[in-house]
Amino acid sequence: MPFVQEILKHRSLSIVGLEKNTGKTVCLNYILRRLDELGVPVGVTSIGVDGEQVDSVFATAKPEVTLYEGTRFITSEQHYLKRQAVSVLEHVDSRRTALGPLVTARVLVRGKVLLSGAATTGVLRGQIAQLGNAGCRLAIVDGALSRLSLASPTVTDCMVLATGAAVSANLKQLVAKTRFLHSLICLDEVSPTLREALGQVEQGLWGVDDEGVPHDLGIASVFLIGSAGGDLLRYGHTLFASGAVSDRLLKALTPLGKDITLVARDFTKLFITPEVYNDFTRKGNRLMMLQRSKLIAVTLNPTSPQGFLLDSRNACDALSDALQTPVYDVMKIEQ
Amino acid sequence: MKIKELIKGDAGFQYVVDSMELMSAAGRRKLLDTEWSTDTAWLDAEWDRLEKAIAAVHEYKYKKPYIDLRHCLMQLHDLRGTLASLANHTPLNEVELFELKSLAQLCRNATGAIEGLGMGDLLPLPDLDRVFEILDPDHTGIANFYIYDSYDPRLGPLRRELSALQIAGDNPERIAALLAEQSEIQSEVCLRLSDELVRWAPTLSEALEQMAYCDLLFAKAELSIAWNLTRPAVGKKTAFSGLVNPRLKQRNEATGLRYQPVDISIEHGVTLITGANMAGKTVLLKSIGSAQCMVQCGMYAPAEKAETMLFDSVATSIGDDQDEMNGLSSYAAEIIKISDIVRRSRTEHLLVLIDEPARTTNPTEGKAIVQALIGIMQKAASATLITTHYGQLGGDCRRLRVKGFVEDMSDLPLNPRNINLFIDYSLTEDASGEVPHEALRIASILGCDEELLKKAKESL
Known part of the structure; x- marks a missing residue:
């Protein structure tokens, strides 16, 4: 059974997709079934609304999440009342979502459940802790749409990345897009000392001096970076962006010279395109992470919502080669 | 005029209201609904209660009864909507029934805490033990809830069959039929429980309002001490x-x-x-x-x-x-x-x-x-x-x-x-x-x- 043992070394797992319909839910079902066989108590929630029976964009049938006896789950009141599992309510949150308050329940008789969850990572973190306190050894967060924020190492300990024909029906493009995100996820981490120093920083762009001490560069927004120019390197060639790293930031740094190390909080803060990133690195600059996400596995859904089907073996091989990591066909591992 | 209108004035009363640390949404509602009073008797009585609350905070600030009370108030949900539905004979769903059971348990815990503070006479809470019993047919004593098997003799056998079929993973038609039947029975039980609880609606409301008031009173006490x-x-x-x-x-x-x-x-x-x-x-x-x-x-x-x-x-x-x-x-x-x-x-x-x-x-x-x-x-x-x-x-x-x-x-x-x-x-x-x-x-x-x-x- 691939990668499930690896998951068990962690306390929380996120399943994120490059796109909608990349098989996140199939992958989640697989993991849940394996964990049930191993008798591991798990908790499950989602970010945003997910788990709808019919995909709301493409109107294709979507597999529901099957939860097993003893599993705790968090979902909204509206979805809870539609569940097929028999379960006992343990907690109702005072915050309300569009679908009523979020409720926590424990499964008595297995069955399908619609998952929905908090819309913010702050609340999500609280829920992961809550599931842990209730005795779940592992908390799993199902991703919604193509949101990545839940895979931030500040939210979940490890992640599974789902990709598939929905990203692109062209195998080359699929590989290129997946490889790019994969390369960002796998960027090197800074040293523990620097991580500690930068961990205190809350906002803005910072320059790190030779002693590893960060100094605020006084740039409130990336939109104001243009006028700063070479001044950005006054403390040293290591910069720390506490918020989002965008193409605009990379473009501003690229002409300043080489040997710039730009540190981002984690890969979920990167909003950059391959072309701009490649320009940045080609000049001898590099991007590093304060904290790297632990990528457990990459899964592939060979079917696209438009009905296009990739050759599973071919696609998995091509991706494995490109990423240098095993890639699993979700439709096959589920069988 | 209520506090919610008074804070719109230009005397800076908003700051006072914002500085109060209420534990619950119900307590905040109670605060904002407080009327400007010209009734000396009411004001004197309120200041008497506040004086006692301040004394209790001084004495018990970091001690069990006060910590317990705050913990209860933090978990208090403003169930006015649910209670209005109940009073109107609208059948409650499982989540709403769970909320009532939680309220009954909170009320019991808060009663203990308030007595611990020596304020039982001043802040009497109604007895909701019967409500808890109605929603706890298996006498678990825990504020969890679902439509327990003991609510209807058909549920036990149905769920055992369902469980067996789900584990075996076959006969989806039969599973669908069982789920439909279960849903039917659960609705019947919800209806029955709601009927049984209707007469408790006023008492449940009283408990909610009294606990909200309790939250307000101690928030005022804390502010009085801090300022x-x-x-x-x-x-x-x-x-x-x-x-x-x-x-x-x-x-x-x-x-x-x-x-x-x-x-x-x-x-x-x-x-x-x-x-x-x-x-x-x-x-x-x-x-x-x-x-x-x-x-x-x-x-x-x-x-x-x-x-x-x-x-x-x-x-x-x-x-x-x-x-x-x-x-x-x-x-x-x-x-x-x-x-x-x-x-x-x-x-x-x-x-x-x-x-x-x-x-x-x-x-x-x-x-x-x-x-x-x-x-x-x-x-x-x-x-x-x-x-x-x-x-x-x-x-x-x-x-x-x-x-x-x-x-x-x-x-x-x-x-x-x-x-x-x-x-x-x-x-x-x-x-x-x-x-x-x-x-x-x-x-x-x-x-x-x-x-x-x-x-x-x-x-x-």
């Missing part, structure tokens, strides 16, 4: 000794600045307050307005000693309500407010606080307006405080002056940051009708442009 508030007394006059403006005091203390409390008595008729710029006239009006709101909403007063008459309402015109979007200039917005106050004062017993009326128009007519205002308010059955820079206003009204700058300050190293050290904010009776002429001197301390000052002095 060192004083129990006011209702009397024939209003007199505050050591009155503070909580917001400014907090700010000054946080930034290491001095804060000077003031003494003031308020009488019927008009009191004219004069004083140099920066002498704290506006702050004084806001302090009085917000203190009166606190007192008449059953809170303690931000003063060392407080005696107050009870007013029907507080009417204010403080600050600049200029609103270009409404097409109102500063002057227009102000005149609308003031004329409203004049009209109301004919029928109501008001505390009127007006900051520098008619300051944004020409001094000749402006002064005439203030003179007329004084004349009318002097005869009204209200207490009116008016600050002004206009001198020689006629009439036999009472006059107070903020003492202002200490003695001779020409040799002092003044700057905008330390200026407050050299201002005496206390009030003194002043029958002269004169106003201080220190605008230029203060402008100079504030670093006003030399040429501007020089030209101004020349044209005096």
Whole structure:
């Protein structure tokens, strides 16, 4: 059974997709079934609304999440009342979502459940802790749409990345897009000392001096970076962006010279395109992470919502080669 | 008038309300729904309860009963909607039934905590044990909930079959049929339970409201302790000794600045307050307005000693309500407010606080307006405080002056940051009708442009 043992070394797992319909839910079902066989108590929630029976964009049938006896789950009141599992309510949150308050329940008789969850990572973190306190050894967060924020190492300990024909029906493009995100996820981490120093920083762009001490560069927004120019390197060639790293930031740094190390909080803060990133690195600059996400596995859904089907073996091989990591066909591992 | 309307006023009462740490949404609702009261008996009773709550917080702050109570209140959900549905015979769903069971358990736990605080007589909570029992057929004693097998004899066998089929993973048609049947039975049970609970709706509401009140009372107690508030007394006059403006005091203390409390008595008729710029006239009006709101909403007063008459309402015109979007200039917005106050004062017993009326128009007519205002308010059955820079206003009204700058300050190293050290904010009776002429001197301390000052002095 691939990668499930690896998951068990962690306390929380996120399943994120490059796109909608990349098989996140199939992958989640697989993991849940394996964990049930191993008798591991798990908790499950989602970010945003997910788990709808019919995909709301493409109107294709979507597999529901099957939860097993003893599993705790968090979902909204509206979805809870539609569940097929028999379960006992343990907690109702005072915050309300569009679908009523979020409720926590424990499964008595297995069955399908619609998952929905908090819309913010702050609340999500609280829920992961809550599931842990209730005795779940592992908390799993199902991703919604193509949101990545839940895979931030500040939210979940490890992640599974789902990709598939929905990203692109062209195998080359699929590989290129997946490889790019994969390369960002796998960027090197800074040293523990620097991580500690930068961990205190809350906002803005910072320059790190030779002693590893960060100094605020006084740039409130990336939109104001243009006028700063070479001044950005006054403390040293290591910069720390506490918020989002965008193409605009990379473009501003690229002409300043080489040997710039730009540190981002984690890969979920990167909003950059391959072309701009490649320009940045080609000049001898590099991007590093304060904290790297632990990528457990990459899964592939060979079917696209438009009905296009990739050759599973071919696609998995091509991706494995490109990423240098095993890639699993979700439709096959589920069988 | 309720607190939720009072906080929209310009006396700064919003800050007081925002500073209260309520544990629950229901408690916050209770706070915002508190009515401005002119009922001495209610106020006295409320202050009695508050006094006891303060004593209890002092005694039990970090001890079990108080921690338990706060924990209960933190978990309190505002179930008004659910309780209204119940009372209207709308069947409740599983989640709503769970909420009622939780409320029953919270109520039981809170009762224990309140008794631990020695306040059982003051804050009696209803007995909801029967509600808990109805929702706990298996006598688990835990506030979890689902449609238990014991609610209907058909459920047990059905779920056992369902479980077996689900584990085997076959016969989806039979599973679908069983799920449909289960859903049917569950609905029946929900309906039955809702029927059984209808008669408990008023008691459940009482428990919710009483716990919300409990939250409010202890939030007031905590604020009274944190801000060192004083129990006011209702009397024939209003007199505050050591009155503070909580917001400014907090700010000054946080930034290491001095804060000077003031003494003031308020009488019927008009009191004219004069004083140099920066002498704290506006702050004084806001302090009085917000203190009166606190007192008449059953809170303690931000003063060392407080005696107050009870007013029907507080009417204010403080600050600049200029609103270009409404097409109102500063002057227009102000005149609308003031004329409203004049009209109301004919029928109501008001505390009127007006900051520098008619300051944004020409001094000749402006002064005439203030003179007329004084004349009318002097005869009204209200207490009116008016600050002004206009001198020689006629009439036999009472006059107070903020003492202002200490003695001779020409040799002092003044700057905008330390200026407050050299201002005496206390009030003194002043029958002269004169106003201080220190605008230029203060402008100079504030670093006003030399040429501007020089030209101004020349044209005096």
